[in-house]
Amino acid sequence: MSGGTRQGRLRIALAGNPNAGKTSLFNALTGARHKVGNYPGVTVEKREGSRIREGREYRFIDLPGIYSLTAYSIDEVVTRDCLLDERPDLIIDVLDSTNLERHLYLCLQFQELGIPVVGALNMSDEAKAQGISIDSYELGKILGIPMTATVARTGEGIEELLDLADRAAAGGSDDLHRISYGPEIEPRLAALELAIAADPDFARRFPARWLAVKLLEKDGDALERLGSHRDAAAIAALARESAAWIGTHFGKDAEIVISGQRYGYIHGATRETLRLPGRRAASLTDAIDAVVMHPFLALPIFALTLWGVFSLTFALGAYPTAWLDAFFRWLAASLGPVLPGGALRSHVVDGVIAGVGGVLSFVPLIVLLFFLISVLEDTGYMSRAAFATDRALHAFGLHGQSVFPMMLGFGCSVPAIMAARTLKSPRDRILTIMIIPFMSCGAKLPVHVLLAAAFFPRHAAAAVMAIYAVGVALALGSAWVLRRTALRGEPTPFVMELPPWRRPTLRGLLWHVWENTAMYARKAGTVILAASILVWAVTSYPRHEVAPGEREAMAAAWSQAHPAAGSDDLEAGLSRELAERSMTYSFAGRFGKAIEPLVAPLGFDWRIGVATVTGFAAKEVVVSTLGILYGVGAGKSEGAGLRSELAADPAWTPLVAFCLMLFILLIPPCFAALATMKTELGWSWLGFALAFQLSLGWLVAFAVFSIGTMIGIAA
Amino acid sequence: MLLSELAPGARFRVQGVTIGREVGKRLADMGFNNGVEGEVVRRLFLSGPMQVRILGYNLLLRKSEAAAVEVQAETGQPSP
Known part of the structure; x- marks a missing residue:
C-alpha cells in the first residue's frame, strides 16, 4: 500500500x-x-x-x-x-x-x-x-x-x-474478510487468482481477487486489462470455461449468479444488524407520487408543469426585463449627445449598447427559467418527468432521461448540452445533443419576438409559440430519423431509481442557477460585445466615397422619380440611398451579395443573409445586425424603430419573416454552443451535426417559402 | 410468470433474471435476485414504464426490461 x-x-x-x-x-x-x-x-x-x-x-x-x-x-x-x-x-x-x-x-x-x-x-x-x-x-x-x-x-x-x-x-487492507461466493464458485475463483498472481508484475498493478471475480462476470474492461498479463490467453480461456460451467450449473448466466451471491452475503450480514419497521408507514412521497405519477395524469401533469414554468418565467420576468430595457434606452439617449458625432457615436449607441443591452435584458428570463428548472431537479421531479415521458420519447428513439437536458435547452444550449452527460449511453447522449439546438433557446427569443411583433402584430404570441412547437416537433422527428440511420442500435435500458421527494436547499438552487447563467451573461460581455463591434466594422468599411458630381446626379434622378416631393423629402431620400450604397460597398454588403444566391430561394435578400451569418456569434446579434443594416439610427427607440422599418420594407413579407424564424431556429447554434458540442462529442460528430442542422434548416425554410408562395400567402 | 405481466398492487417473489449481459446484469445489480420480495406500485398507461418496490426502495423500469425478470406472484397479502 x-x-x-x-x-x-x-x-x-x-x-x-x-x-x-x-x-x-x-x-x-x-x-x-x-x-x-x-x-x-x-x-x-x-x-x-x-x-x-x-x-x-x-x-x-x-x-x-x-x-x-x-x-x-x-x-x-x-x-x-x-x-x-x-x-x-x-x-x-x-x-x-x-x-x-x-x-x-x-x-x-x-x-x-x-x-x-x-x-x-x-x-x-x-x-x-x-x-x-x-x-x-x-x-x-x-x-x-x-x-x-x-x-x-x-x-x-x-x-x-x-x-x-x-x-x-x-x-491496511483487510484480507480476512471478504465475500464468499459459495462452494461451487470459490474453487474456480481460487484457480483464477493463482494464475493471475503467477505474473508478479501484473499482480502488483491489479488485485488478483477482484480481477478473478470480474472475469467470471465476463467483464469486457477486465478482460482488456488482463491483456498485459504474460499468460493472458490461458487465463481468459480458464475464465471462459469457468463462467460457462457456472452458467450450466446454476441455469443462468454467471454474472447474474455472482450478483445473487453478493446479495445473499449481504442478507446474511444484515440479518442480525439491521432492523426494519414491521410495516412501512405511508410517506408524503407516496402521496405526492400517487398524483404526479398517476397512470393517466402523469403526462398531462408534465405538460402542465412545462407550461407553468414558461408562464411563470414570462410573467415574472417581464418586470426586470422592462427595467433593463428602459435602462439601456436611457443610457443610449444620454450618451448620444455626449459622444462626438459620426462613426464613433453610431457605433457605441447602435452597436454596443443595442447589442449588449439587448442580450442583458433577457438575462432575468434566463435566470428565472433556470431557477424553476433547478427546483424541479432538486426536488426529484425530473425522475417523475422521465417516468411520464419515457413512453412517448421512446417512440422517437429517445430516453426518458433526455427530458431534462431538452428542457434546459429552452434556456441555453450550452448547459443543456453539458447536462446530456447524465445519459449513460453514448448513443443517447449524441442523439440528445444533436437535437437540443432545436429547443428554441433564450437567445433566439429576441429574434422571434421582433419578427412576430413586426409581421404578426395581432398574433405575436401565437407565432412565437408556433416556432417553439415546430422546434419540439422537428427535434422528435429528427431523433426518429437519426435513430434509424446514423445512430442505429439497441435501445438503452430504462432502469432508474426513483428517489424520494426532497426539499431543495436555497444554496443548492442558487448554485445551479449560477452555474447555468454565468455562461450566458459572460457571453453578453465578451462574444456579443466583440460581435457587435465586428458587425459595425464590416458594415461601415471600406468607406464609400461619393465622387464629385455624383450627388447632384442622384438628386436630379430622385427629383425626377418623385416630382411631388419637397426638399426635406429629397434630403431624406438621398441620405437613404447613399446609406444603401455605402452598405452595398462595405465588406458585409459584398459578402451578403456573394451568399445571396444561397439564401434567395428562402425568400431572403442579402441583408437577411448577413444577419443569419452574424447570428453564429450569438443569436441575439441577428436583431442588432438587422438594426444596423436597416439603418435604425440614434434617437429612435431600437425595438419599435426596427419593427416599423422591417414591416415597411418591400423585401419583407410575413411569409419571409416566418421563414427567417424557422431558419434561425434550425440552423446550427452559436459558437459557444458549437464549442460545447465539440468538447462533448469531438470533431466528427460536430461536423455531422453542422451539416445536419444546416441542411434541415435550409430545406424547411425553402419548403415553407415555396409552398407559401405557391398558395399565395406572400401577397 | 414475468414481472411485466403483473398488475399494479401485485406482490411478487423474484425467481431470477432470465437474461445476462448489460440489461440482465443491471437488473441483478439493482437487487432482482432469487427470493427477493417486491410489489408493483404502478404502471403508466399504454404499456409505459412501471414502478416497482424492492429492498425498500423504488425502481422505474420499462415493460421490456421487466419481461426479463421471472417472478412468482404472491397472493393473499394486502399491500402495505
Whole structure:
C-alpha cells in the first residue's frame, strides 16, 4: 500500500450510489476548499478538496455516483480507472441508511479491490425517523468494513468518520474478510487468482481477487486489462470455461449468479444488524407520487408543469426585463449627445449598447427559467418527468432521461448540452445533443419576438409559440430519423431509481442557477460585445466615397422619380440611398451579395443573409445586425424603430419573416454552443451535426417559402 | 410468470433474471435476485414504464426490461 503513514497525507476517494448524499458529505468534509475539473479524456466532472485535522491533511476525490462497479457506463469506468490507476489510500463509501442492502452491494465490490474501505452510514437521522435501526459496529465487524453513522447535512459523525479513516489506513487492507461466493464458485475463483498472481508484475498493478471475480462476470474492461498479463490467453480461456460451467450449473448466466451471491452475503450480514419497521408507514412521497405519477395524469401533469414554468418565467420576468430595457434606452439617449458625432457615436449607441443591452435584458428570463428548472431537479421531479415521458420519447428513439437536458435547452444550449452527460449511453447522449439546438433557446427569443411583433402584430404570441412547437416537433422527428440511420442500435435500458421527494436547499438552487447563467451573461460581455463591434466594422468599411458630381446626379434622378416631393423629402431620400450604397460597398454588403444566391430561394435578400451569418456569434446579434443594416439610427427607440422599418420594407413579407424564424431556429447554434458540442462529442460528430442542422434548416425554410408562395400567402 | 405481466398492487417473489449481459446484469445489480420480495406500485398507461418496490426502495423500469425478470406472484397479502 502506498502512503498512509500515521501523520502523512491521506488520499481518500469518496464513492457510493447516487442519492446517498455523497456531494453533501463531500461539502461537509472539505468546506469551501474544493476545485472542479474533468477526468482525463471524458466529460465527467471531477471534484477535489481537502481538510486539515490535527496536523494531518486529508485529500478527497469525489467519485461519480454509481450502482455497481461494472464498466457499462462512463461513470463506472471513471470510478474504476480512478481506483485502479490512482490507488487512493482509502475509500469512504457513502451509504444511504434507509436503503442499506442495495448500497452495501457496491461497498463490497470496493472491498474486493484491496483498498481499505470505511462506510459512512449517511442519512442516519432519516433512518431513525423511519424506525430503521442499524448496529453499525457489529455490521462493520462482520463485513470487515468499519462503519459509523453520519448526517451530511449537519456534519454529524464527521469526526468519528475521520477517526475510522485514520485507523483503517494505518491497518491496511483487510484480507480476512471478504465475500464468499459459495462452494461451487470459490474453487474456480481460487484457480483464477493463482494464475493471475503467477505474473508478479501484473499482480502488483491489479488485485488478483477482484480481477478473478470480474472475469467470471465476463467483464469486457477486465478482460482488456488482463491483456498485459504474460499468460493472458490461458487465463481468459480458464475464465471462459469457468463462467460457462457456472452458467450450466446454476441455469443462468454467471454474472447474474455472482450478483445473487453478493446479495445473499449481504442478507446474511444484515440479518442480525439491521432492523426494519414491521410495516412501512405511508410517506408524503407516496402521496405526492400517487398524483404526479398517476397512470393517466402523469403526462398531462408534465405538460402542465412545462407550461407553468414558461408562464411563470414570462410573467415574472417581464418586470426586470422592462427595467433593463428602459435602462439601456436611457443610457443610449444620454450618451448620444455626449459622444462626438459620426462613426464613433453610431457605433457605441447602435452597436454596443443595442447589442449588449439587448442580450442583458433577457438575462432575468434566463435566470428565472433556470431557477424553476433547478427546483424541479432538486426536488426529484425530473425522475417523475422521465417516468411520464419515457413512453412517448421512446417512440422517437429517445430516453426518458433526455427530458431534462431538452428542457434546459429552452434556456441555453450550452448547459443543456453539458447536462446530456447524465445519459449513460453514448448513443443517447449524441442523439440528445444533436437535437437540443432545436429547443428554441433564450437567445433566439429576441429574434422571434421582433419578427412576430413586426409581421404578426395581432398574433405575436401565437407565432412565437408556433416556432417553439415546430422546434419540439422537428427535434422528435429528427431523433426518429437519426435513430434509424446514423445512430442505429439497441435501445438503452430504462432502469432508474426513483428517489424520494426532497426539499431543495436555497444554496443548492442558487448554485445551479449560477452555474447555468454565468455562461450566458459572460457571453453578453465578451462574444456579443466583440460581435457587435465586428458587425459595425464590416458594415461601415471600406468607406464609400461619393465622387464629385455624383450627388447632384442622384438628386436630379430622385427629383425626377418623385416630382411631388419637397426638399426635406429629397434630403431624406438621398441620405437613404447613399446609406444603401455605402452598405452595398462595405465588406458585409459584398459578402451578403456573394451568399445571396444561397439564401434567395428562402425568400431572403442579402441583408437577411448577413444577419443569419452574424447570428453564429450569438443569436441575439441577428436583431442588432438587422438594426444596423436597416439603418435604425440614434434617437429612435431600437425595438419599435426596427419593427416599423422591417414591416415597411418591400423585401419583407410575413411569409419571409416566418421563414427567417424557422431558419434561425434550425440552423446550427452559436459558437459557444458549437464549442460545447465539440468538447462533448469531438470533431466528427460536430461536423455531422453542422451539416445536419444546416441542411434541415435550409430545406424547411425553402419548403415553407415555396409552398407559401405557391398558395399565395406572400401577397 | 414475468414481472411485466403483473398488475399494479401485485406482490411478487423474484425467481431470477432470465437474461445476462448489460440489461440482465443491471437488473441483478439493482437487487432482482432469487427470493427477493417486491410489489408493483404502478404502471403508466399504454404499456409505459412501471414502478416497482424492492429492498425498500423504488425502481422505474420499462415493460421490456421487466419481461426479463421471472417472478412468482404472491397472493393473499394486502399491500402495505
